[in-house]
Amino acid sequence: TQLLEQSPQFLSIQEGENLTVYCNSSSVFSSLQWYRQEPGEGPVLLVTVVTGGEVKKLKRLTFQFGDARKDSSLHITAAQPGDTGLYLCAGHRTYKYIFGTGTRLKVLA
């Protein structure tokens, strides 16, 4: 059973465009994380959101945790080729992390 669904699965955009990736679940999580993974490497943590409704910004990336702590979004402003990669959300419950299906982003120069 896949508890975390990400959308879209694939996204190919031009440099400078904005985009939003969604992470949805019917389950409540104590926190939610976003990772970026590049080919041949392990995922790298971008952000952790803990409080319902929380918004965090990391340069051009904006992360939001849903009020009910069941969903999250990642918005990238003015995407750059360096943003290319696989974006993964992960919900944290007790000691376990449930990973989403992933969104593969390609930003074309």
Added chain:
Amino acid sequence: GAGVSQSPSNKVTEKGKDVELRCDPISGHTALYWYRQRLGQGLEFLIYFQGNSAPDKSGLPSDRFSAERTGESVSTLTIQRTQQEDSAVYLCASSYATSYEQYFGPGTRLTVT
């Protein structure tokens, strides 16, 4: 400081052979996780170690899979009688027990021919 390291980085094995994958967590991290990532997909939880507590093995897909950890250091994931469907990247992550943050190794790419 040093991050999580895994070895080997790549492993090609014949169907039916046993393989052993190794993970060296960050020093001081008491929690250690193993995940499997099939091509183009998200991460599938396999097993969790926390200090000297009994590990959570609920994610291991079959009894061909086993893992051990010595204290709060090195862990090994063993796959016996490998099958082609075991082909994947196996990722290890460690964290402080009370932290939300996991740190991942680069993974071991396993190919079963």
